[in-house]
Amino acid sequence: MRVLIGVSGSIAAFKSLILARLLYKEGHEVGVVLTRGALNFITPLSFQELAGARVLTDDDFFKGNTHIDLARWADVMVVAPATYNVIGKVASGIADDLLTATAAAFPHPIVFAPAMHTEMWHNRILRRNLDILRGVGHVILPVGEGPLASGDVGEGRMLEPEEIAHYISRLERLMEFWAGKRVVITYGGTYEPIDDVRVITNRSSGRMGLALASWLSMARAHVVAVACGGVPTAPSAEFHRVGRVLELRNLLLDMDYDYLFMAAAVSDYAPDYRPGKIKKSSDVLTLHLKRTVDVLSELGRNKKGTLVGFALEERDRLEEEAMRKLREKNLDYVVANPIDAIGSERTEVFLFGREGLLGRYSGNKWQVASEIVMRLASV
Ligand SMILES: Cc1cc2nc3c(=O)[nH]c(=O)nc-3n(C[C@H](O)[C@H](O)[C@H](O)COP(=O)(O)O)c2cc1C
Structure with a gap:
């Protein structure tokens, strides 16, 4: 080089x-x-x-x-x-x-x-x-x-x-494997509207997805970045921004990819949307939340390439939950991290494949992302 x-x-x-x-x-x-x-x-x-x-x-x-x-x-x-x-x-x-x-x-x-x-x-x-x-x-x-x-x-x-x-x-080594591959990376947290002013979202910073996009762009992959919510743009050949889970689903189901990294934190529940602005009229406001579509499961049923899911779990149930998600959703890999990683710069992740644990990495998210894309290139 x-x-x-x-x-x-x-x-x-x-x-x-x-x-x-x-x-x-x-x-x-x-x-x-x-x-x-x-x-x-x-x-x-x-x-x-x-x-x-x-x-x-x-x-x-x-x-x-x-x-x-x-x-x-x-x-x-x-x-x-x-x-x-x-x-x-x-x-x-x-x-x-x-x-x-x-x-x-x-x-x-x-x-x-x-x-x-x-x-x-x-x-x-x-x-x-x-x-x-x-x-x-x-x-x-x-x-x-x-x-x-x-x-x-x-x-x-x-x-x-x-x-x-x-x-x-x-x-x-990364270039040998990733150059020219079409890699979709979702990152950030979805926004579900309560009304035209308020949203329900989560504390995902999007850093892991950004870091993956950086390494894969450097390795000359064709990166398609899908930002959820207000997170920064990522280095990519193509860029999309979505808000709601449904928008994310519709976009992803239409996409072709060699690899899809689902690093976005997707809302599991969404409120009934009310047009306009809900007035501050009573002391208590009750929101009814409904399950959103399970985007990853749908992608697993309509697989076009290798699917990498992300799981944020309690430490003591990390492996069990990651492997369950991998099997039930027909994923190829799961990157599992403990709940304390959300929104922070440092993290610790466990990478699982169909046969079980492939690696455990810790450091800032740029170091960890480099370990993940390296490990996937050597599988
Ligand atoms: C002895 C000495 C050591 C320095 N070490 C650093 C340093 O480690 N990191 C830093 O950001 N600036 C350091 N500086 C200040 C930079 O040299 C200075 O800001 C300079 O304008 C940087 O120019 P450059 O970024 O174009 O090379 C040091 C300056 C001196 C005199």
Whole structure:
């Protein structure tokens, strides 16, 4: 693979040398873009010598269409270390140097490995910028906790180069399996209207579906993203947004797919819809809820490809419930997670196939999603 490493001005820049070397030794072709900030910490020569890399800096920015050529050249782009500054610039659509202009032109999700001091890592502007990047499908690798270059101890250390290399290298295997496959991913929580103003929904953040869409888009699958409710758009070749369970059902039953990941949290019950706005007239308002259609069962009865269901269960009944769902609904796989995972960034999942447990993964949802798509590629 052709891997483009963007290096920005963090004290962790020396680790990107090790990353470049590891990727080179694994047989990848390595390209490097250094920001002006990065040049304070590391030299182009080191990358050239250690990784046979083509190294570019801002001196190359206005020598033709370098950013476009680089973005077209790379199969994968990883920004490691990613500074507070570079994260903010990419999230804000700023492209005033070679690294950020290349990021703007790169048509696939980008992998960011942040590195910064703990105070910067907890800064609320950074939090918002990371959410923006995730929301448009980029992958944010987790940071480590431990001694920082300043001598302090805390969160914000860049992930070790070996771990970053591991994620990048597995993309090659993912591409072999997923490239060109039509993959439908539903995510978020359905909205069932009570009247024209209020809805019943749930606390699904859509993060797991977004993370799956990021990895599969990077692996060049033809991703069809189906967002339920107000969750962010996902990186995809096709995008749909639905509200009600029935809308979701009608859309999905019409779709062809090689794989369908049903990561959306679908309402089991819906109220009787009343047009207009229910007046605040009495102290108690009773809503009658009726069972909604079981979308997954219908998909299981009209199967067009591999069906992956998701189950949110109590920990002590996780396996039993996941296997029951798999059999009763004619699914191929079930990703089961404990109830405490809903709406949170970290999760723990259990992947079941027809024969039982295939794997157990924990971490942030981007790490776990990568394990799931990897495991399915190796079955
Ligand atoms: C010694 C030193 C270490 C730094 N380390 C980091 C760091 O780890 N992470 C970070 O976000 N910024 C760090 N900075 C600040 C950035 O270098 C600065 O914001 C710079 O403008 C980043 O430019 P760039 O993102 O274009 O490379 C450091 C600055 C100095 C002087």
